[in-house]
Amino acid sequence: MYKLNDKIKNLTPYEPLKGEYKIRLDANESFKVLPKNIQDDVNSNLEKLSINRYPDPMADALCENFSKFYGVKKEHVVASNGSDELISLIFTGFLMKGETFATLENDFSMYRFYGELSECKSVLISKDKNFEIDIDLCVEICKNSNVKLLIFSNPCNPTSVGIKKDDVLKIASSLEDTLVIADEAYMDFWDESVLHDYENYPNLLVLKTCSKAFGMAGIRAGFAVGNKMLINAIKAFKSPYNLDSYAQCIAGTVFSYKDECVSAINEIIDSTKELQVMLDKFDGFEDVEVLKSSTNFVVMKTKYSVEIYEYMLKNSVAIRCFKSFIRVTAGSKEENAEFNKYLTEFFTSKGWK
Numbered sequence: 001m002y003k004l005n006d007k008i009k010n011l012t013p014y015e016p017l018k019g020e021y022k023i024r025l026d027a028n029e030s031f032k033v034l035p036k037n038i039q040d041d042v043n044s045n046l047e048k049l050s051i052n053r054y055p056d057p058m059a060d061a062l063c064e065n066f067s068k069f070y071g072v073k074k075e076h077v078v079a080s081n082g083s084d085e086l087i088s089l090i091f092t093g094f095l096m097k098g099e100t101f102a103t104l105e106n107d108f109s110m111y112r113f114y115g116e117l118s119e120c121k122s123v124l125i126s127k128d129k130n131f132e133i134d135i136d137l138c139v140e141i142c143k144n145s146n147v148k149l150l151i152f153s154n155p156c157n158p159t160s161v162g163i164k165k166d167d168v169l170k171i172a173s174s175l176e177d178t179l180v181i182a183d184e185a186y187m188d189f190w191d192e193s194v195l196h197d198y199e200n201y202p203n204l205l206v207l208k209t210c211s212k213a214f215g216m217a218g219i220r221a222g223f224a225v226g227n228k229m230l231i232n233a234i235k236a237f238k239s240p241y242n243l244d245s246y247a248q249c250i251a252g253t254v255f256s257y258k259d260e261c262v263s264a265i266n267e268i269i270d271s272t273k274e275l276q277v278m279l280d281k282f283d284g285f286e287d288v289e290v291l292k293s294s295t296n297f298v299v300m301k302t303k304y305s306v307e308i309y310e311y312m313l314k315n316s317v318a319i320r321c322f323k324s325f326i327r328v329t330a331g332s333k334e335e336n337a338e339f340n341k342y343l344t345e346f347f348t349s350k351g352w353k
C-alpha cells in the first residue's frame with residue numbers, strides 16, 4: 001500500500017482565519033484599493049493579453065518596471081509567484097539535502113517550513129525579550145554550525161522590529177561563505193534597506209513582495225534582488241512559467257505609477273503611526289508592552305493576547321494572535337477607530353483608566 005513519507009505525512013494545509021469579518025487587520029495586507037485611473041489602465045492592459053499563449057518566462061516588462069521603481073538594475077532582479085515561492089525555491093536550489101540553514105526566532109514561519117521540507121537542518125537563533133538579535137552572536141552561531149543559508153525578515157513579521165542596515169551588512173560580510181537572505185517584505189515602511197548593496201555583497205539576496213506595501217496580495221508576485229550569479233541561478237532553477245500573464249500585467253502596470261504607489265505607502269505609514277498611538281496608551285498597564293513598529297502593523301505584548309483576540313472576533317474584527325502578543329495590521333481611519341474602541345472597552349473591563 002502506498003504511504004506518505006515521513007516529511008509530509010503530518011503536514012496540514014495552511015489555514016488563514018476562516019469566516020467573514022467586518023474588519024480584517026490580521027494579514028498585513030494594504031487597506032488601500034487601487035485608484036480608479038490605475039484600475040482602468042490595468043483593465044485595458046489585461047484586455048490586450050493573449051491567454052492562449054504562455055506568459056513571458058522572465059517577466060521582463062514587470063522586472064523592468066520594478067527595477068525603475070527601486071533604482072536597481074534589471075539584470076539583478078528575478079520575479080516569482082509571490083515571495084513565498086521564492087522562499088521555497090531558494091531552499092531547494094541553494095541547499096543540498098542535509099545542509100544547515102539558520103533563521104531567527106520569532107520570525108516568519110515559512111522559512112523553517114520550506115527549509116525542513118527540503119530536508120535541511122535548521123538552527124534557530126533566539127532574539128532577546130525586545131525581539132532584537134545580538135549580531136555577533138548570530139554570526140558566531142552560523143560559523144560554528146556551518147550554516148549555508150541564513151534567512152530572516154527585516155523588518156520582522158511578526159514582531160514589527162527591524163535590524164539596522166549596517167548590522168545586516170555586517171552579518172553578510174562576516175559570513176562570506178553563507179547565503180544571507182534579507183526578506184524585505186515590509187521595508188517600504190522603514191528606511192534601512194540593503195536592496196542596493198548587491199554589488200559589494202555577493203552573498204546577499206533581498207526578497208520583495210507586492211502583497212504588503214503595494215496592495216496586491218490578490219495576485220501573486222514577488223522578487224529577489226542580488227548579484228548576477230545568484231539571480232541567474234534562480235532563473236535557471238525556477239519553473240519556466242512561474243508567474244502568470246495576469247500577475248505580470250497587473251503588477252507591471254501598478255509599478256509604473258510611482259507617485260501613486262509612494263503616496264499609498266505614506267498613507268499606510270500614517271495609519272500605522274495612528275494605530276501605534278492607540279495601542280501605546282495601554283503600555284505599562286499590567287505588563288502590557290507595545291513595540292515601536294517599523295512595519296504596517298503594531299505588536300502588543302500582553303498576557304491577554306488570547307482574550308483580546310477572542311473579544312475582537314466576537315465584534316467581527318480579525319487580528320493575529322501569538323502566544324504572548326497580538327499583531328494588528330494598520331487599517332483605514334474607520335477601521336483603526338473601531339479597533340481602538342473595542343480595545344479600550346476590553347482594557348477598561350480589566351480596570352484600565
Ligand SMILES: *Cc1c(COP(=O)(O)O)cnc(C)c1O
Nearest residue numbers: 082083084153157185209211222
Ligand atoms: C507576507 C510575507 C511574505 C509573503 O509574501 P507573498 O509575496 O505574498 O508570498 C513573505 N515574507 C514575509 C516576511 C511576509 O510577511
